[in-house]
Amino acid sequence: MSKRIGVVGLTSNENIGDYLLVESAKFLLTKHSIDITVLDVDVDPRDESIYRGKRKLNLKLFELMTRYQKPAFFFLRFGIFRYYYQYFYWWIKLNWYYKATLKNLDGIVISGGGFLKFKTQGLNYNDELIIKIARKRNIPVMLSAVGIEGYDEKDIRCQRLKKTINSGVVRAITTRDDIETLRRDYITNQKIVTDQVGDPVFWLKDMLSINNKTKRPKSDKVGINLVNPNNFVRYGGKANKFTIENFYKNLLQELNMRDIDFYLFTNGMLVDQEFGERLVRSMNLPKETLLPRPLDSAEFVRIVSSFGIVLSGRMHAGIVSYALDVPVVGLIWGEKIDFFTKIVGIRNNYFNEDELDFMKIADLLTENNLEKPSIKKRDELKKKTLKYLGKFLDGISEKEKGQ
Numbered sequence: 001m002s003k004r005i006g007v008v009g010l011t012s013n014e015n016i017g018d019y020l021l022v023e024s025a026k027f028l029l030t031k032h033s034i035d036i037t038v039l040d041v042d043v044d045p046r047d048e049s050i051y052r053g054k055r056k057l058n059l060k061l062f063e064l065m066t067r068y069q070k071p072a073f074f075f076l077r078f079g080i081f082r083y084y085y086q087y088f089y090w091w092i093k094l095n096w097y098y099k100a101t102l103k104n105l106d107g108i109v110i111s112g113g114g115f116l117k118f119k120t121q122g123l124n125y126n127d128e129l130i131i132k133i134a135r136k137r138n139i140p141v142m143l144s145a146v147g148i149e150g151y152d153e154k155d156i157r158c159q160r161l162k163k164t165i166n167s168g169v170v171r172a173i174t175t176r177d178d179i180e181t182l183r184r185d186y187i188t189n190q191k192i193v194t195d196q197v198g199d200p201v202f203w204l205k206d207m208l209s210i211n212n213k214t215k216r217p218k219s220d221k222v223g224i225n226l227v228n229p230n231n232f233v234r235y236g237g238k239a240n241k242f243t244i245e246n247f248y249k250n251l252l253q254e255l256n257m258r259d260i261d262f263y264l265f266t267n268g269m270l271v272d273q274e275f276g277e278r279l280v281r282s283m284n285l286p287k288e289t290l291l292p293r294p295l296d297s298a299e300f301v302r303i304v305s306s307f308g309i310v311l312s313g314r315m316h317a318g319i320v321s322y323a324l325d326v327p328v329v330g331l332i333w334g335e336k337i338d339f340f341t342k343i344v345g346i347r348n349n350y351f352n353e354d355e356l357d358f359m360k361i362a363d364l365l366t367e368n369n370l371e372k373p374s375i376k377k378r379d380e381l382k383k384k385t386l387k388y389l390g391k392f393l394d395g396i397s398e399k400e401k402g403q
Contacts, residue, residue, distance in 0.1 A: 017316025
């Protein structure tokens with residue numbers, strides 16, 4: 001009997017990296033077993049057509065509460081108030097949707113990305129709502145290749161998230177990065193299987209049926225991937241938007257002086273595209289220097305594949321480059337990127353806010369003679385990602401056979 005597996009991810013947030021996480025998780029599930037039906041569950045749907053009829057009120061109330069949360073928190077600064085205020089507006093917006101979507105499932109896979117975090121995005125509340133419904137309906141849950149973004153024993157959001165993932169319905173949590181924090185700080189239920197695995201997007205060549213022995217056409221084009229200049233501060237850094245904007249301007253000016261054929265591109269996020277438009281205007285660059293915003297993963301992969309080397313601003317521009325054997329230099333604005341570079345052995349190609357030397361980065365992009373990362377290491381990480389997804393699926397089957 002075919003199993004119905006819900007794959008949870010961010011599939012309408014404009015970030016192609018998140019789309020690829022869902023697509024690669026679905027690929028791996030069907031690679032392990034063709035006898036399954038995979039259903040998409042958008043963790044935070046943005047299409048307003050979903051909010052029809054009385055559900056328009058849910059969306060309006062959500063928008064109203066998010067708009068006024070800053071003044072509310074100014075007067076009521078207790079952490080517990082902040083937690084319940086935010087939990088409530090996420091419950092208003094999405095609990096009805098999750099109840100309707102998570103029906104008649106044999107298992108739920110939360111597919112990569114920063115799902116174990118609590119400081120930004122609100123994904124901790126989404127985790128709570130989804131796992132609470134799964135627990136009531138006795139649906140096994142796996143968090144696959146998720147990012148672990150910090151831990152704080154004094155933060156109620158973190159502690160509620162910890163309690164949620166240790167519920168009996170969660171069977172496995174694999175991480176693409178911080179296995180130590182996961183095991184030491186988050187896990188209290190020792191029945192939960194944990195391990196460090198590769199980002200599922202490492203499987204991109206297999207998804208696209210690209211032969212590893214096939215050589216990529218040589219390209220002299222340099223791809224400059226953009227990121228919201230506020231991201232460094234947003235993720236706890238000190239480099240403000242003006243510092244990051246000046247870094248990009250200095251780098252592009254240097255590449256221009258060297259007569260390098262470079263193009264700006266984004267992972268699809270509007271805020272990054274708008275940053276690119278500002279750069280083009282302020283530096284009087286040809287309009288075609290900024291490539292159109294990709295709307296799907298196929299277009300994004302085609303863009304990355306067209307370059308001889310890439311400067312990665314967003315995490316998955318680097319991961320896609322790594323998966324496709326496109327040489328990559330990158331920026332580190334969050335721990336998740338630092339972990340990625342160290343795990344796969346390309347930390348020397350990446351630069352954090354204290355290392356932003358536009359001349360050195362220009363040299364790397366111009367010379368394009370980076371040491372190639374280990375294919376063996378990538379293959380090991382890929383196999384582990386598939387292995388634990390397979391074990392999760394097989395565990396569901398064994399349970400049913402025993403009933």
